Amino acid sequence: MTEQTDDLRETVRQRYAAAAIQVTEGGTACCGPAAIEVDENFGGTLYAAGERDQLPAEAVAASLGCGNPTAVADLHEGERVLDLGSGGGIDVLLSARRVGPTGTAYGLDMTEEMLALALANQKKAGATNVEFLKGTIEAIPLPANTIDVVISNCVINLSTDKPAVFAEMHRVLAPGGRIGISDVVADDTLTPEQRAERGDYVGCIAGALSFAEYRQGLEAAGFTNVEITATHAVADGMHSAIVRAIKPSITPNTAVVDDGSCCGVTACCTDGEHAVDTTTTVTEAKAASGCGCQS
Numbered sequence: 001m002t003e004q005t006d007d008l009r010e011t012v013r014q015r016y017a018a019a020a021i022q023v024t025e026g027g028t029a030c031c032g033p034a035a036i037e038v039d040e041n042f043g044g045t046l047y048a049a050g051e052r053d054q055l056p057a058e059a060v061a062a063s064l065g066c067g068n069p070t071a072v073a074d075l076h077e078g079e080r081v082l083d084l085g086s087g088g089g090i091d092v093l094l095s096a097r098r099v100g101p102t103g104t105a106y107g108l109d110m111t112e113e114m115l116a117l118a119l120a121n122q123k124k125a126g127a128t129n130v131e132f133l134k135g136t137i138e139a140i141p142l143p144a145n146t147i148d149v150v151i152s153n154c155v156i157n158l159s160t161d162k163p164a165v166f167a168e169m170h171r172v173l174a175p176g177g178r179i180g181i182s183d184v185v186a187d188d189t190l191t192p193e194q195r196a197e198r199g200d201y202v203g204c205i206a207g208a209l210s211f212a213e214y215r216q217g218l219e220a221a222g223f224t225n226v227e228i229t230a231t232h233a234v235a236d237g238m239h240s241a242i243v244r245a246i247k248p249s250i251t252p253n254t255a256v257v258d259d260g261s262c263c264g265v266t267a268c269c270t271d272g273e274h275a276v277d278t279t280t281t282v283t284e285a286k287a288a289s290g291c292g293c294q295s
Helices: 003-025 049-051 057-061 090-099 111-124 162-172 194-196 209-220 282-289
Strands: 080-084 104-109 132-136 147-153 173-186 222-235 238-246
Touching: 003 132, 057 132, 080 090, 080 162, 090 104, 090 147, 104 111, 111 132, 111 222, 147 162, 162 173, 162 209, 173 222, 209 222, 209 238
Parallel strands: 080 104, 080 147, 104 132, 147 173
Antiparallel strands: 173 238, 222 238
């Protein structure tokens, strides 16, 4: 990791730590904590009033997102959901309601202050099917193939290593799993320099990918059925967008496919074969998928 990357990550961490402290210790509005100051393109106002009313006021006040990923993720009873950059917990708590007591909603955040706020909001909401984790979205602290849906709200654009984020999402998703993300995306005609002119990094602008870059990044990580739909403008040539994609299901008893992979194993049945998921062995990968090429 470069010094510049470290500096950017620390800048992001400080901004979100300050936001959490503002909600926890700062001033209050007439009916609860004052919302973090953002424009109309970001924050809790992007959620329906009925959703906001279900949650602790502090969870809504701490929202810094550019959309409502739980509204597009099509969550079902019993599913396992992971929110990347969960902040004060608004999307985790909404997801927990949708997946019900047989499901689980995980929230991942790198900021101690936000995690403390999220845990307090979880207690106020009485949510028992929720777990908050400390870590970065470039190195998710969960095993492979354990999540059904990954959501995120205006956080991936903050990462300085987006290929790592896409790879980690693909790794933790179970075969057939999906992503439902809100993020800031730039017009393909804008250069990185032009994006930086429209806003800073922690304001979710300078680090944004273009539509083409986002699609290419997800496909390079192994996702299919990529859909990127702009919802509203957040700056000139910059949009809040809904991003959907699927991790393909593994087809049992398939020996070798065109790309040389076999049920989670590359270079299948050759001297150079190895498991795609580096946390497993070749034998484990083949056995788990029912691969027909066992030798």
